[in-house]
Amino acid sequence: MSRISRRFADLREQGRAGLITFLTAGDPDMATFETALAGLPEAGADLIEVGVPFSDPMADGPAIQAAGLRALKSGTKLRHILAAVGRFRRADENTPIILMGYYNPIFHYGIEAFTTDAAEAGVDGLIIVDLPPEESDEFLPSATRAGLELIRLTAPTSDDARLPKVLKGAGGFVYHVAIAGITGTRSASIADVQPVVERIRRHTNLPVAIGFGIRTPDQAAATAAIADAVVVGSALVETVAANLNAEGKAGPGLVAALHAQVAALAAGVRRVARGK
Amino acid sequence: MPQFIPNSLRSGPDENGHFGAYGGRFVAETLMPLILEVEKAYEAAKADPSFQAELDYYLEHYVGRPSPLYFAERLTRHFGGAKIYLKRDELNHTGAHKINNCIGQIILAKRMGKTRIIAETGAGQHGVATATVAALFNLPCVVYMGETDMARQAPNVFRMKLLGAEVRGVTSGTATLKDAMNEALRDWVSHVDDTFYIIGTVAGPHPYPAMVRDFQSVIGVETRAQLAKAENGRLPDTLVAAIGGGSNAMGLFHPFLDDASVRMVGVEAAGHGVDTGMHAASLAGGEPGVLHGNRTYLLQDDDGQIIDAHSISAGLDYPGIGPEHAWLHDIKRVEYVSATDDEALEAFQLCAKLEGIIPALEPSHALAHVSRLAPTLPKDHLLVMNMCGRGDKDIFAVAAHLGVTL
The missing domain is CATH 3.40.50.1100 (Rossmann fold)
Known part of the structure; x- marks a missing residue:
């Protein structure tokens, strides 16, 4: 059983949804990011998404765009991110790590080299925003051989005709994008999201995580009632931005503020009991 | 193995929008249904003589062709x-030449029942052409333009505004054409029901490279x-x-x-x-x-x-x-x-x-x-x-x- 599947089995056993946190690797610098990353499990993150910065993040709103620029400015390269995951993995064998980003940096690294190196570093899953099922045939076999799960995105626009195609070859869990929009902008109402999640569940037995627009412990709790996991990204990245000094470097309270926010979100998620 | 030589170099792309190893549809899942819808509507339009007739009419009497x-x-x-x-x-x-394509795409947008037009522009030529056809067809139009480009192409910014378009300055990334295109794609993802994105060149996800080529041919x-x-x-x-x-x-x-x-x-x-x-x-x-x-x-x-x-x-x-x-x-x-x-x-x-x-x-x-x-x-x-x-x-x-x- 993969690390992701084991984690979702544990969560079912505990009768609750999981919290998935997103931070952009190398934001605002690699050392600060690694300190933040190392403390996420203890703060309450059940799975961790590590954003791979890209110069042209088409699906992201201002907060994650800015995080990516900060990371690139500090010299972050894909190989540095894999090395950071490797260091995390030596200290934590259980928390799944999912790299999330755009296809070009991966394609440029080389499909075979990337999947091999990522798996070796201890990456468990990949979310490649602009690699839809129509284009993933060149990538999926290498990822599967390396033991990496390709996590698919679904959207409010994914209908019954589209879902089987999206979910073919999907691994780990399904990441449902709650709004038709970009990250960190609007929030969906539970009443709107629930029927879509039910539709997705009719097409797959994979756990369903919901993200986009979830910012507060209350929103996390409300989402936890209908999802197997709740993803929070922009709200955490904004905390990074709010704790930079005048030169744009990490301020003294940055990591502590992030971990406190993650703890509050985790408490929100854990408020809601779910059937096993 | 010998390379496959097709009988015609004009038959591309394949059904997934590939020209050899290039092209395709590398977009977020939220956009996939939209570009599939554009593709379907464009295929139907190509098969409909009234579409070509309307296009020909505007190319002759409005654009001034040949x-x-x-x-x-x-x-x-x-x-x-x-x-x-x-x-x-x-x-x-x-x-x-930009308007050859804009006329074609806006007639398609109208056939699809779309009520809002967006575009990206670098120099402002595609933005002006899009604002022009949006005025002609009475559709609201938002043009994304990098702020760096707005500074060096001020006359075109004014032209677009005269034509009734809203020009939104883009400050993200490096504030040029590629960032304007990112921002237009973000707008499209956020307005999936009513908006048609008029791309100005033979790039973007399938069917745009083929469709723009057809209109420019x-x-x-x-x-x-x-x-x-x-x-x-x-x-x-x-x-x-x-x-x-x-x-x-x-x-x-x-x-x-x-x-x-x-x-x-x-x-x-x-x-x-x-x-x-x-x-x-x-x-x-x-x-x-x-x-x-x-x-x-x-x-x-x-x-x-x-x-x-x-x-x-x-x-x-x-x-x-x-x-x-x-x-x-x-x-x-x-x-x-x-x-x-x-x-x-x-x-x-x-x-x-x-x-x-x-x-x-x-x-x-x-x-x-x-x-x-x-x-x-x-x-x-x-x-x-x-x-x-x-x-x-x-x-x-x-x-x-x-x-x-x-």
Whole structure:
């Protein structure tokens, strides 16, 4: 059983949804990011998404765009991110790590080299925003051989005709994008999201995580009632931005503020009991 | 294994939008249903004679087509070689080839029941053309434009506003064309129900590269008939066109791809020089990658991050190139060369003085290559260059480069 599947089995056993946190690797610098990353499990993150910065993040709103620029400015390269995951993995064998980003940096690294190196570093899953099922045939076999799960995105626009195609070859869990929009902008109402999640569940037995627009412990709790996991990204990245000094470097309270926010979100998620 | 040679080079892309290894649909899942919808609607429109009839009506009566194919006698004598014809797409309404495509796409948007138009623009030519057709068809229009470009193309910003469009400045990334395209894609993802995205070049996710090519192919189709009439039924020997994203070049080349005797040359913008790092020559100085929904040659660094293009011509200032060009480059059907800022400036002035035509800086790159090529060719060699835009928009930039204060 993969690390992701084991984690979702544990969560079912505990009768609750999981919290998935997103931070952009190398934001605002690699050392600060690694300190933040190392403390996420203890703060309450059940799975961790590590954003791979890209110069042209088409699906992201201002907060994650800015995080990516900060990371690139500090010299972050894909190989540095894999090395950071490797260091995390030596200290934590259980928390799944999912790299999330755009296809070009991966394609440029080389499909075979990337999947091999990522798996070796201890990456468990990949979310490649602009690699839809129509284009993933060149990538999926290498990822599967390396033991990496390709996590698919679904959207409010994914209908019954589209879902089987999206979910073919999907691994780990399904990441449902709650709004038709970009990250960190609007929030969906539970009443709107629930029927879509039910539709997705009719097409797959994979756990369903919901993200986009979830910012507060209350929103996390409300989402936890209908999802197997709740993803929070922009709200955490904004905390990074709010704790930079005048030169744009990490301020003294940055990591502590992030971990406190993650703890509050985790408490929100854990408020809601779910059937096993 | 022998390479598969198709019977026609004009049958692409395949059903997934691939031209060889290039093209495709590399978009977020939220956008997939939208581009599939555009594809379906476009296929239906192509099969509907009333769509073509409406398009033809506007091309003739509104755009002013056919554009003339003009024998440039003084340029021909000056270079002393090939017989040079200019395809006068700069005489179109709005002053460039861009409107050929915008008319086609807005008629499609109307057929699809879309009520809001968005576009990206670099130099502002595509933005102006889109704002123009949006005014004509009475649809609200938002044009995304990098703030860097807004500063250097202020007259076009004012034109778009006069035409009733809202111009939204883009400050993200490097605030140029690629960022404007990112922002337009973000807008589209956020307005999936009512919005049609009019992409300005032969790039983006399938079906855009093929659809824009089809709308621009009127350039090559007219050229074939006009040259045959002027030259006793002959085909051109050489076609030359400038390339940013590559829509004017694709429009000229595509109808001739299966005519083996026709040599085709695309001219990329070399900026300060391809070896300086300050250029927009994706084929000469880029590598295959994925951006804006398609795989193609891109300017990028050793970590797959996109690098800013540089050209004196804002219309060529794009770090990618249409995927069909990438394929035609790899199979060597089309030659791709480049011309620098300085060479384009020289050609710009030469054309104004010799022919009384002030060209845009984009076709000035094509003319710069014609100035190298024509003298080497015999006098009965027929060379057609696409004069894809007029230079009114560029006089301020050119004056600044020549040290003239207006």
